[in-house]
Amino acid sequence: MHAGAPSLRFYPEYMPAFEHEPTRDRFHIGFEGDSFGEGVRSLVPFAPGDVVFACTGFFSSHVTQYTLQVGDGLHLHDPFFYGKILHSCVPNTVADVATRRFTAVKPIEPGHFVTMDYAQTEDYLFRTFPCACGARNCRRNVVGRKQLAPPEPVAAPSNIVPLTELVTAPMGLFEVLNDANRKRILSLLLDSDLRLQDVMALSGLGYSAVSKQLRILRQMGLVSQYKLGRQVFYAQDDERMRAMLEAGREHVNGWLGRVGVAKVRAGG
Numbered sequence: 001m002h003a004g005a006p007s008l009r010f011y012p013e014y015m016p017a018f019e020h021e022p023t024r025d026r027f028h029i030g031f032e033g034d035s036f037g038e039g040v041r042s043l044v045p046f047a048p049g050d051v052v053f054a055c056t057g058f059f060s061s062h063v064t065q066y067t068l069q070v071g072d073g074l075h076l077h078d079p080f081f082y083g084k085i086l087h088s089c090v091p092n093t094v095a096d097v098a099t100r101r102f103t104a105v106k107p108i109e110p111g112h113f114v115t116m117d118y119a120q121t122e123d124y125l126f127r128t129f130p131c132a133c134g135a136r137n138c139r140r141n142v143v144g145r146k147q148l149a150p151p152e153p154v155a156a157p158s159n160i161v162p163l164t165e166l167v168t169a170p171m172g173l174f175e176v177l178n179d180a181n182r183k184r185i186l187s188l189l190l191d192s193d194l195r196l197q198d199v200m201a202l203s204g205l206g207y208s209a210v211s212k213q214l215r216i217l218r219q220m221g222l223v224s225q226y227k228l229g230r231q232v233f234y235a236q237d238d239e240r241m242r243a244m245l246e247a248g249r250e251h252v253n254g255w256l257g258r259v260g261v262a263k264v265r266a267g268g
């Protein structure tokens, strides 16, 4: 760019240009009201899989309002662009902290906010605050992944446990949901598409537990996977899940009836 031309850069001129650097012809940073503060809107469309932007900044051991956690105790302070990206519990980008690239996971239209899930990358936030993302599955509070509420303990079912012992059947919808780990993973995937390591971080479960449950959920057709670059994301379709929960309830009622019959037969 020749001297005198208005800069399209958000970053100061002393910072070297880099691939996928966001520029003013593609993004707008504005004040979006008290509940949001500053936010980034896209001026151009992006399709799922597109790299939306990459960021740069200053490495620090400290968390600020503008840092991206790129490692254990390592944060990238970027008050110029990344630090203005708003949180959503159902974001339209996911971060790859190794490359510091943000990839679209759903279509982004001109005028849309560019959003990310802070709990995808951050262990702890500089400050937590009520979420204003408006998503149906909003977590209500914007927190880091280590500040997420632990999974709700599943109450011991009373008249339901013997069901699975009495009835030999391929795993039904009810059994899929009658496992605390699977339920936890499904509820995480309701919020956003995640990589296996994200599910591990958010659920606190180990690799073998997460990969086993994801495999079961995929076999059940409840979870699908897709690749973005070298990353594999797991996704769960919202509408089907709701339908499934309703179907699951009817299924259980049906089973209770059938087990009643089975008991009578066994005794007779």
Ligand SMILES: [Zn+2]
Binding pocket: 088, 089, 090, 131, 132, 133, 134, 135, 137, 138, 139, 140, 141
């Ligand atoms: Zn939210």
